[in-house]
Each structure stands twice: as structure tokens, then as C-alpha cells.
Amino acid sequence: xxxxVFVDSQKQQEYEVNGYVTFPCLSDAEVEKVxxxxxxxxxxxxxxxxxxxxxxxKDYRQKINTLVKSSLGNKLDDILVDYEKxxxxxxxxxxxxxxxxxxxxxxxxxxxxxxxx
Numbered sequence: 001x002x003x004x005v006f007v008d009s010q011k012q013q014e015y016e017v018n019g020y021v022t023f024p025c026l027s028d029a030e031v032e033k034v035x036x037x038x039x040x041x042x043x044x045x046x047x048x049x050x051x052x053x054x055x056x057x058k059d060y061r062q063k064i065n066t067l068v069k070s071s072l073g074n075k076l077d078d079i080l081v082d083y084e085k086x087x088x089x090x091x092x093x094x095x096x097x098x099x100x101x102x103x104x105x106x107x108x109x110x111x112x113x114x115x116x117x
Contacts, residue, residue: 004081011079025075034071038064038090048098052090064090 006012006021015021026034041063052064068088076085086109093099 005083007079007081023079025079026071030071034067037067047094048096049091049093049101051092053087064088 002016004012005015011021011023041060053061055061055064065088068090069085072088073085076083093101
């Protein structure tokens with residue numbers, strides 16, 4: 001039997017059958033607020049495909065981390081069972097050829113023999 005990932009047992013069952021679930025998380029107003037805060041930051045070092053966690057400036061990474069965690073943190077606590085939020089990050093794919101990304105697999109951030117990710 002799989003460890004419960006979701007608080008809602010119906011979502012858990014859906015996850016076990018389909019391998020994914022969807023659920024509402026942020027309202028339109030909350031998304032607009034996050035977008036507005038994101039747009040206030042200096043993105044001059046970012047073009048093409050980029051992840052905020054790889055930005056060279058620590059202050060930038062900390063602001064993004066705080067923005068994402070403050071926007072999603074409590075909501076995820078109501079959805080997920082016993083999960084720790086490691087960091088907040090934006091993955092951005094800008095328009096244009098510079099944003100092409102080859103087929104790849106992202107590495108896990110935890111030892112999956114002991115934890116889920």
C-alpha cells in the first residue's frame with residue numbers, strides 16, 4: 001500500500017489510479033498578486049529557459065523563495081500529508097528560440113528509498 005500523499009482520501013485514490021491529481025490552489029487574485037510581486041524583481045540576468053534557484057544573486061533567490069512559500073505554504077499544508085517545503089522556485093520559459101529545452105529528467109532532492117518527492 002502506498003503512503004498517503006493527500007489529505008483528501010478521494011484525491012489519494014485518484015493519484016494511485018492515475019499517477020496525478022489536479023486541485024484548485026490559488027485564486028485568480030492570488031495568482032495576479034504573485035505575478036505582480038515577481039514582475040517587481042530584476043530579471044536582467046534571466047532569458048530563455050531559467051530557474052530562479054540558479055540565479056547568481058542570493059537576495060533574488062531568497063525573495064523568490066519567500067514569495068512562493070508565503071503564497072502556497074499554508075494551502076499545501078491543507079492538501080499534502082506530512083511534507084516539508086524545501087524551497088520556493090520559479091521555472092520560466094521565455095518566448096523565443098533561446099528557451100528551447102532538450103528532453104531531460106530532473107533529479108530528485110531527496111533519497112527516494114526513504115522519502116517521497
